[in-house]
Amino acid sequence: MAYVRRRIGGALLVxxxxxxxxxxxxxxxxxxxxxxRYGNPDLGLTAAQxxxxxxxxxxxxxxxxxxxxTAGSFLRGDLGYSIQSGAAVSALLAEALPSTLTxxxxxxxSAVALAVAxxxxxxxxxxxxxxxxxxxxxxxxxxxxxxxxxPVFWIGIVLIQxxxxxxxxxxxxxxxxxxxxxxxxxxxxxxxxxxxxxxLIRSIDEVLAQPFVxxxxxxxxxxxxxxxxxxxxxxxxxxxxxxxxxxxxxxxGAVVTEAVFGRMGVGQLTAQAVAARDTPVLLAVVVISTVVxxxxxxxxxxxxxxxxxxxxxxxxxxxxxxxxxxxR
Amino acid sequence: MxxxxxxxxxxxxxxxxxPESAAHTEQSGQSxxxxxxxxxxxxxxxxxxxxxxxxxxxxxxGIDLSVARGSVTALVxxxxxxxxxxxxxVIGLLAENGAxxxxxxxxxxxxxxxxxxxxxxxxxxxxxRGTRIGLIPQDPTSSLDPVRTIxxxxxxxxxxxxxxxxxxxxxxxxxxxxxxxxxxxxxxxRQYPHELSGGMRQRVLIAAALALEPELxxxxxxxxxxxxxxxxxxxxxxxxxxxxTGAGVLLIxxxxxxxxxxxxTLVVLRGGTVEEAGPTGKVLAAPSAEYTRTLLSxxxxxxxxxxxxxHRPTAGEAPLVRVRDLxxxxxxxxxxxxxxxxxxxxxxxxxxxxxALVxxxxxxxTTTGRAIAGFRAPTAGSVLVGxxxxxxxxxxKRLREFRSTVQLxxxxxxxxxxxxxxxxxxxxxxxxxxxxxxxxxxxxxxxHHLELVALPLEVASxxxxxxxxxxxxxxxxxxxxxxxxxxxxxDEAVxxxxxxxxxQILRLLARLQDELALTYVFISxxxxxxxxxxxxxxxxxxxxxxxxxxxxxxxxxxxxxxxxQLLAAIPGTERAWGHHHRATTDRAESGRSTPVPHESAPxxxxxxxxxxxxxxx
Numbered sequence: 001m002a003y004v005r006r007r008i009g010g011a012l013l014v015x016x017x018x019x020x021x022x023x024x025x026x027x028x029x030x031x032x033x034x035x036x037r038y039g040n041p042d043l044g045l046t047a048a049q050x051x052x053x054x055x056x057x058x059x060x061x062x063x064x065x066x067x068x069x070t071a072g073s074f075l076r077g078d079l080g081y082s083i084q085s086g087a088a089v090s091a092l093l094a095e096a097l098p099s100t101l102t103x104x105x106x107x108x109x110s111a112v113a114l115a116v117a118x119x120x121x122x123x124x125x126x127x128x129x130x131x132x133x134x135x136x137x138x139x140x141x142x143x144x145x146x147x148x149x150x151p152v153f154w155i156g157i158v159l160i161q162x163x164x165x166x167x168x169x170x171x172x173x174x175x176x177x178x179x180x181x182x183x184x185x186x187x188x189x190x191x192x193x194x195x196x197x198x199x200l201i202r203s204i205d206e207v208l209a210q211p212f213v214x215x216x217x218x219x220x221x222x223x224x225x226x227x228x229x230x231x232x233x234x235x236x237x238x239x240x241x242x243x244x245x246x247x248x249x250x251x252x253g254a255v256v257t258e259a260v261f262g263r264m265g266v267g268q269l270t271a272q273a274v275a276a277r278d279t280p281v282l283l284a285v286v287v288i289s290t291v292v293x294x295x296x297x298x299x300x301x302x303x304x305x306x307x308x309x310x311x312x313x314x315x316x317x318x319x320x321x322x323x324x325x326x327x328r
Numbered sequence: 329m330x331x332x333x334x335x336x337x338x339x340x341x342x343x344x345x346x347p348e349s350a351a352h353t354e355q356s357g358q359s360x361x362x363x364x365x366x367x368x369x370x371x372x373x374x375x376x377x378x379x380x381x382x383x384x385x386x387x388x389x390g391i392d393l394s395v396a397r398g399s400v401t402a403l404v405x406x407x408x409x410x411x412x413x414x415x416x417x418v419i420g421l422l423a424e425n426g427a428x429x430x431x432x433x434x435x436x437x438x439x440x441x442x443x444x445x446x447x448x449x450x451x452x453x454x455x456x457r458g459t460r461i462g463l464i465p466q467d468p469t470s471s472l473d474p475v476r477t478i479x480x481x482x483x484x485x486x487x488x489x490x491x492x493x494x495x496x497x498x499x500x501x502x503x504x505x506x507x508x509x510x511x512x513x514x515x516x517x518r519q520y521p522h523e524l525s526g527g528m529r530q531r532v533l534i535a536a537a538l539a540l541e542p543e544l545x546x547x548x549x550x551x552x553x554x555x556x557x558x559x560x561x562x563x564x565x566x567x568x569x570x571x572x573t574g575a576g577v578l579l580i581x582x583x584x585x586x587x588x589x590x591x592x593t594l595v596v597l598r599g600g601t602v603e604e605a606g607p608t609g610k611v612l613a614a615p616s617a618e619y620t621r622t623l624l625s626x627x628x629x630x631x632x633x634x635x636x637x638x639h640r641p642t643a644g645e646a647p648l649v650r651v652r653d654l655x656x657x658x659x660x661x662x663x664x665x666x667x668x669x670x671x672x673x674x675x676x677x678x679x680x681x682x683x684a685l686v687x688x689x690x691x692x693x694t695t696t697g698r699a700i701a702g703f704r705a706p707t708a709g710s711v712l713v714g715x716x717x718x719x720x721x722x723x724x725k726r727l728r729e730f731r732s733t734v735q736l737x738x739x740x741x742x743x744x745x746x747x748x749x750x751x752x753x754x755x756x757x758x759x760x761x762x763x764x765x766x767x768x769x770x771x772x773x774x775x776h777h778l779e780l781v782a783l784p785l786e787v788a789s790x791x792x793x794x795x796x797x798x799x800x801x802x803x804x805x806x807x808x809x810x811x812x813x814x815x816x817x818x819d820e821a822v823x824x825x826x827x828x829x830x831x832q833i834l835r836l837l838a839r840l841q842d843e844l845a846l847t848y849v850f851i852s853x854x855x856x857x858x859x860x861x862x863x864x865x866x867x868x869x870x871x872x873x874x875x876x877x878x879x880x881x882x883x884x885x886x887x888x889x890x891x892x893q894l895l896a897a898i899p900g901t902e903r904a905w906g907h908h909h910r911a912t913t914d915r916a917e918s919g920r921s922t923p924v925p926h927e928s929a930p931x932x933x934x935x936x937x938x939x940x941x942x943x944x945x
Contacts, residue, residue, distance in 0.1 A: 211470040218463035219485040220454045309520035
């Protein structure tokens with residue numbers, strides 16, 4: 001199918017461009033990793049010795065040659081070696097990934113659940129009649145903008161302060177595997193749930209105002225029926241796009257969250273690599289996040305035509321009314 | 329929704345007319361024994377109010393109407409008359425800020441049990457909707473869920489009201505689709521709304537409304553979004569199904585001609601009150617209310633609404649506009665075959681006359697109009713306005729200079745005026761763009777043109793949103809005229825307006841043509857209007873020129889089957905085909921064969937309009 005082929009081609013192009021951009025940016029950083037590790041005057045290495053080390057790492061060859069070599073080894077699945085520790089980058093990542101993936105996945109799932117709960121309660125037509133219900137509605141509608149404006153590290157610190165230190169509900173030290181996840185997941189979920197809830201509320205409002213919703217009402221539909229059968233599928237489309245884009249937020253949030261809660265993971269690894277100018281690690285992290293980001297958005301793109309038949313039209317579209325209208 | 333307007337408590341909102349409804353239920357006990365059968369729907373003294381920022385606004389102020397079993401009652405009125413509010417109240421779906429503040433709505437079932445609907449709890453309403461009261465909505469394009477199949481939408485009422493057996497639902501859906509005249513119903517059920525035409529979608533919506541065979545069908549402007557030929561067939565279908573199922577129909581329409589054709593009883597609504605009600609034939613033949621007479625005299629399909637001497641070209645003078653072999657192709661994405669929007673269209677327009685381009689949506693009439701105005705270079709052919717070859721103007725200075733020769737007036741007066749500019753700024757803008765006159769001259773030109781289109785001068789300082797649709801269209805016309813063009817392309821310029829406003833604008837256009845010696849290209853789908861305002865006409869269908877010539881000749885003696893179809897589809901005229909099975913007998917004399925004298929009409933035209941003028945054409 002041409003649509004799928006076009007999307008996959010686009011995704012691959014994005015990957016290649018992201019790799020090139022990341023490489024150029026990292027190469028443009030002042031100083032190099034060799035200098036960062038061995039440049040310390042305490043080691044007492046001479047300039048000649050440093051040049052030797054560079055030659056050993058292949059860092060003295062022209063940038064273009066280095067670029068293609070790195071690209072080639074990435075394609076083979078060889079992510080290189082950390083300059084800082086000398087360990088294989090793939091091994092470092094393999095160690096850090098599971099914990100981060102758990103955090104990210106749980107964060108995303110709770111964010112979606114939270115957003116859906118807020119959006120449905122805030123838009124439920126059954127909650128329009130009574131004064132108390134209207135107050136709740138307005139409160140919930142005010143919540144997402146507030147949540148968007150809170151920085152992740154601040155949420156993390158407040159959560160630790162309140163739930164661990166003051167209420168003593170969740171231990172910070174010597175926490176079990178599940179207990180240690182509660183607060184980081186909450187920290188991560190809140191800023192992601194907020195824009196999602198905002199988009200959902202807006203699109204549910206829009207769909208509820210559509211004539212086909214009043215038609216369904218005129219057939220005797222209940223509010224629950226309306227939300228689950230008619231509104232949900234129409235309103236989920238914009239939210240889906242948003243969810244795909246929010247993955248970027250998830251990566252950034254994971255870095256900060258892991259730093260605040262002192263969890264080992266890709267976030268911590270990244271933070272350390274930045275501090276040490278550990279280019280191979282950074283490049284690997286960037287490429288891996290790009291791959292995941294592109295994959296998620298590819299899935300979103302491919303889901304669209306499944307959910308909305310109007311986007312299913314292939315290039316050899318049958319003559320439709322819409323074409324005629326566009327022409328008019 | 330802030331507090332001080334909320335004069336109603338939630339309980340009142342839900343049961344605003346409790347005491348009365350109780351009274352009615354008592355009455356109903358007696359009426360069961362009375363000899364006179366109760367009408368299916370009986371609305372008495374209905375009042376509806378909306379809470380707005382400016383306090384409570386009453387949209388319906390005590391109307392009475394009834395729908396008998398198996399008959400059609402038409403609720404006729406212009407926008408703002410309260411007809412839609414009344415319809416929404418009957419199905420219990422008023423907007424959130426609206427409520428029934430008085431009166432009664434009673435539904436009497438086949439078993440003679442009379443049920444009061446005002447104050448009914450939501451749960452009871454839900455059981456009624458779809459089962460006993462069905463709705464055929466206004467706009468078929470947006471009334472079907474775009475992401476679900478036709479079959480799912482038609483099956484909705486069945487599932488909502490407790491059908492669980494998948495196969496039974498599917499069988500019923502296909503039966504319904506077949507019944508509303510869709511070919512290959514099994515395939516249609518699997519298709520999505522965007523794959524169907526407007527007329528087919530309306531059939532689907534009718535099928536869904538009929539799913540549980542309701543006793544009362546509310547048709548809320550069921551055809552106003554459809555092409556005329558489709559409109560006629562859809563109305564025929566509703567008629568047919570009404571006869572077959574014995575349902576009563578409450579038809580909401582702004583079009584008196586549609587009501588005249590279809591209804592047994594007419595209720596004319598204006599400003600929330602009933603102006604006139606009675607059997608259709610009687611109301612049309614001898615309207616008692618002044619307003620009904622105005623509506624009648626402004627309905628282009630029932631009466632001559634514009635007094636206009638036909639314009640004959642001066643002998644020997646070359647035509648002002650010459651269109652030769654015009655062809656416009658559009659490239660479709662991903663497809664090698666271009667879409668041909670206009671295919672070999674040729675016609676000539678003598679100076680000072682009106683040429684109409686007639687056709688349904690997608691016929692290429694707008695594309696042709698835009699080619700004359702120089703908005704799109706056609707794929708092939710020539711457009712000559714005066715001595716200028718419009719297709720050769722390019723995109724630069726010469727085209728901009730040509731723009732003052734041909735001006736365009738659009739259909740939608742809401743979208744075509746910049747909401748942020750004052751009316752005088754809107755009128756002066758073309759002058760500023762063409763660097764004509766100084767500030768004072770531009771200002772006085774703007775005021776002069778306001779006068780020309782009969783708008784008060786105070787309008788100059790207002791914004792578009794403070795004006796009504798008709799006033800906005802007058803501003804749009806004034807703006808087109810301010811550059812003193814020779815040709816004005818009117819693209820469905822009166823289609824979005826209420827009939828009385830439409831009649832006023834048409835009279836204005838006729839007057840301006842005489843005063844300023846303008847040449848009009850009048851794009852319309854409405855043959856009833858065209859035959860009154862045009863001198864020559866080109867009938868188009870799917871980009872092809874079907875017929876072209878003098879209006880009198882083409883409409884009296886149509887050579888092409890499609891022109892005949894278009895003519896037959898005009899509501900209010902005796903339709904050549906179709907199957908008219910009406911119970912009312914006095915329809916024939918319903919203002920079609922009897923001359924109706926006209927004392928006055930808005931705009932000060934004194935004339936006598938006889939129906940001969942219309943049936944003659």
